[in-house]
Amino acid sequence: MSSSTFSFDINSAKGVFTVNVGNSQVEIDGGYEGDNSLNLIEAKNYISSDFLVRQIYYPYKLWSNKIQKQVRPIFLTYSNGVFHLREYSFANINHYNSLVLVKHKKYVVQEGSFNLETLSEIIDKTKKVSEPEIPFPQADSFERVVNLCELLNQRDFITKEEITESYDFDARQTDYYSNAGKYLGLIEIGKDPTSRQIGCYLTNLGKQVFNLNLFDRQKEFVKLIVSHSAFKQTLKSYLENGEMPNREEIVEIMRKSKLYNINSTSTYFRRASTIVGWTNWIMNQIEV
Numbered sequence: 628m629s630s631s632t633f634s635f636d637i638n639s640a641k642g643v644f645t646v647n648v649g650n651s652q653v654e655i656d657g658g659y660e661g662d663n664s665l666n667l668i669e670a671k672n673y674i675s676s677d678f679l680v681r682q683i684y685y686p687y688k689l690w691s692n693k694i695q696k697q698v699r700p701i702f703l704t705y706s707n708g709v710f711h712l713r714e715y716s717f718a719n720i721n722h723y724n725s726l727v728l729v730k731h732k733k734y735v736v737q738e739g740s741f742n743l744e745t746l747s748e749i750i751d752k753t754k755k756v757s758e759p760e761i762p763f764p765q766a767d768s769f770e771r772v773v774n775l776c777e778l779l780n781q782r783d784f785i786t787k788e789e790i791t792e793s794y795d796f797d798a799r800q801t802d803y804y805s806n807a808g809k810y811l812g813l814i815e816i817g818k819d820p821t822s823r824q825i826g827c828y829l830t831n832l833g834k835q836v837f838n839l840n841l842f843d844r845q846k847e848f849v850k851l852i853v854s855h856s857a858f859k860q861t862l863k864s865y866l867e868n869g870e871m872p873n874r875e876e877i878v879e880i881m882r883k884s885k886l887y888n889i890n891s892t893s894t895y896f897r898r899a900s901t902i903v904g905w906t907n908w909i910m911n912q913i914e915v
Contacts, residue, residue, distance in 0.1 A: 628653050633688050637723040646723075648685070655686045656703075664697040665690055671704045673793055674774045678702060680726055683715060691720060706774040708841040710734045739842035741912045743866075749849050750863060756854045759810060763857075763886045765897065766807035767904035773848065775804050776813050779829045780837040784819050786826035807901075808833070811851045849909055856884040861902050862909060871906065874899050 630651040636643050657668035667686045671678070683700035690698045702713045711733045718725040766772055778793070779785055791801045805827045808814030813833035819826055829837070836847050853859040860880045864872045872880070877899045881889070889895055 628689075630685055630689050631692070633692065635684075635688065635721050635723050648688075651685065653685045653689055654682075658690075660696075664699050665694060666699045666701055669700070669702050671702075672706070673778060674704060674706050674768075674771055675793075680723065684717070684723055684726075687717065688720070706770060706777060707844075708735050708737055710736075735841075737841040741842070741845060743913060745846070746849065746909070746913060747866070749846060750853055750859060750866075753850045753853050753859070755856055755859070758855065758885060758887050760887050761810060762806055763881075763889060763898050764803070764807040764810050764901045764905075766803045767900050769848075769852075769905045769908035771804055772807045772811075772813075775827075776808055776829060776833055776837065779814065779827055779833070784826050784828045786819065786822070786824045788824070790827065813851070845912055849912070852905055852909065857881045857886065858902055858905060860884070862906050865906060865910065871903060874903075877902055 630648055630653045632647075632649050634645055634647045636645055655667050656670040659666045659668070667683065667690065669678070669682045669686075683702060687698055687700045700715050702715065704711045711731070713731045714729040716727050716729050718727050775790065778790075787798065787801050787805070790796065790805065791798055796804075805814055805816055808827070809816060812830060813836065814827050815830050816825070816827055818824065836844055839847060853862060857877075857880055860883075861872060861877055864876065864880070874896060878892070878895045881895050881899065881902070886898075889898065
């Protein structure tokens with residue numbers, strides 16, 4: 628739809644200046660009117676640490692000038708069965724940089740509950756695998772590993788350039804997360820037969836995992852993680868002691884797990900962040 632005509636102030640390196648908007652294109656993914664408010668939804672099916680404020684500010688300005696009800700801009704992201712909703716407001720409707728987070732909620736709709744009993748059973752029954760001869764993961768957010776797999780499940784092949792652009796990554800981070808998926812056997816890296824560009828695709832195991840219902844899929848992710856000794860022993864220590872082991876303890880666990888091609892203490896400590904991140908993801912699956 629058209630933005631109509633409005634103006635706003637925005638910060639710059641040289642101070643505040645005014646932008647005049649005339650019939651700019653405005654898109655919204657959803658608009659839901661209640662008794663007291665109009666809720667405008669901007670939705671993404673991938674996880675990103677940032678977004679373009681314009682995507683919620685322009686619709687907010689447009690509809691605030693049209694109706695008397697409160698206009699509530701909401702940024703929705705969906706990944707791995709979790710809906711994240713972040714409601715924003717603008718402290719000053721005429722200032723682009725006055726964005727304020729009002730509240731953040733997340734919701735999961737699934738059958739079955741993931742509890743400590745389920746987790747303990749997975750730990751006990753999952754067999755250890757040999758460490759693959761590829762770099763140990765350096766990808767702290769397991770949510771992003773899963774989300775990358777989700778995107779690959781929607782398409783046969785995604786180039787590394789497309790992944791870098793979608794996630795606002797640099798090329799090095801793209802390598803980290805694609806290699807993390809490869810470490811678990813979910814992702815393969817290769818060339819597109821047509822374009823000859825380097826990219827990623829789901830393995831047969833990855834496709835099988837994403838054909839499962841959400842509850843069984845989460846269990847399979849946990850199984851894949853704890854099949855590797857360093858993660859399993861860290862998780863067991865967490866459960867036995869009620870808290871995450873410190874970095875020195877995790878590094879000692881890693882040393883005993885005979886990880887591939889890690890030779891320096893500093894590298895062990897950097898990779899320990901991945902173990903902490905993935906272990907926390909597992910613990911966050913438990914229903915309180």
